[in-house]
Amino acid sequence: MYPFTPGSYAPANGWYVAAFCNEIGEELLSRWILNQPVVLYRKGDGTAVAVEGRCPHRHYPLGASKRVGDAIQCGYHGITFDAGGKCTFVPSQQTVPGVYGIRAYPLVERGLWAWIWPGDPDKADESLIPDMTEIGYDLPGYYARPFYYHHVEGRYQLLNDNLLDLTHLGYLHASSIGTPDDAATPEEREVTDRYIRSRRYMRNTPPPPVMQERGWVEGPIDRISGMDFHFPGFHAGIGDVRVAEGQPRAGALLRSSRVWHAVTPATKTTTNYFFGMASPDRDSVDDAVEYLKPVLAEDIFATVEIEKIITTLDELPSELMLKSDGTAVLGRRALQRMMDAERAEREAAQ
Incomplete structure (x- = not known):
């Protein structure tokens, strides 16, 4: 499937x-x-x-x-x-x-x-639950809250793929949280048997539209964007923004956030999708509840429309992969290994 x-x-x-x-x-x-x-x-x-x-x-x-x-x-x-x-x-x-x-x-x-x-x-080993410190949940001074639950008419791996390839931010979310540098900046990865970590360090880059529109920053910024995929369905994201080098107050932290996307298969072709966020600025978290609604809606729209295509075509053509698909491919392989191991255990027990 x-x-x-x-x-x-x-x-x-x-x-x-x-x-x-x-x-x-x-x-x-x-x-x-x-x-x-x-x-x-x-x-x-x-x-x-x-x-x-x-x-x-x-x-x-x-x-x-x-x-x-x-x-x-x-x-x-x-x-x-x-x-x-x-x-x-x-x-x-x-x-x-x-x-x-x-x-x-x-x-x-x-x-x-x-x-x-x-x-x-x-x-069911509780130590396999993502560590709250690793995901940035218990950072001192950070205020965390749940935002939304969505039942999405698309299979769960489509949302995993979405979160494992953040090059889409500058295009699907071009009017809000992304810029072309989200795709153009090289990606750094760390892979373990528990998670895949991805980071992009954008230097001297224009701020995303939402920051400009709300007057949060002026001039170029340094930005860290990344996501950690904790198998089999939890993504912990980081978004830190600092004043760019060469500017007054260079290096000063302007915005900091941690976001969490939990994707849980509902049926084989539908998903339970949970989103939450944390920041040291409580007002910014409460404000984000509204301005991130259309951002999540764009991801859900993409997922639903892809699901319609792959379930309607008589024969699904092979994907034409890109360099930016590397992290998503690693995620798919990790999940396939888990499923293969489960299948082998079932067959051995028969």
Whole structure:
């Protein structure tokens, strides 16, 4: 399945963002994750849980059902499941069949996010969650907040590709956050078994349109732009702006931000997309909620339109790759290795 081998679309053994922590409350929250319905809610003691969102009786959506204490009672026939997935009540009979139960998923709240492990629960190692210091979440003095959740009608790898190739900033986002230097500046990479790091150091460059329009800077700037892809679906970005060398106050920090894009497969061709941001300037973060809306809309538009093409063509031609695709290719290969390893384990167990 484009751009992976047939049958592959996303790794299962990995931590994905299921929701922002502030989305989860007493009410049942329905979300599809890796082609499975999931329900998230908080128990009476405040603990967030994630369970399968399908009643095993007639496949009725449990997200459309109701809470009974810390349990979920199916709205179709009243079959009830506790927060651990165990069936505790069947109204039509006195005994509960041993096969009755729903899956409970490992769920960990860290930072702004609730992280879910959709794969083998025995492999759910919390140390594999992106480190909050590495992603810039707990920088001293920085104010972080969740911005938006979007359900995107496009497969998750299209958004990964988008975030792994920031040369698009100067063109797709030419009216807001990008300049041609986002593509023209050489890229520096660091690759580990956990993440791919990309940086561009733009020197003496014109500021992006949004900075000029809002009067944030005057004259040329030095800018750092980059993204770290933490497998299998979390991107942590950096954007620091300083006064350019040769200008009064050269080197002074003008703007600093950290952005986070979490892309979680919903179905094979749709995605849960979460965006958040942090900055030492609280007002700039609150202001960004509005001016970044059209920027995210442009990325979503590109994703949706590409999805329409690749799902409609009878035969998808091969991509004509460019030098700037190097980071995205590394990301695809890393995810394919994860999926190949999972497939090998399944075949060995048969």
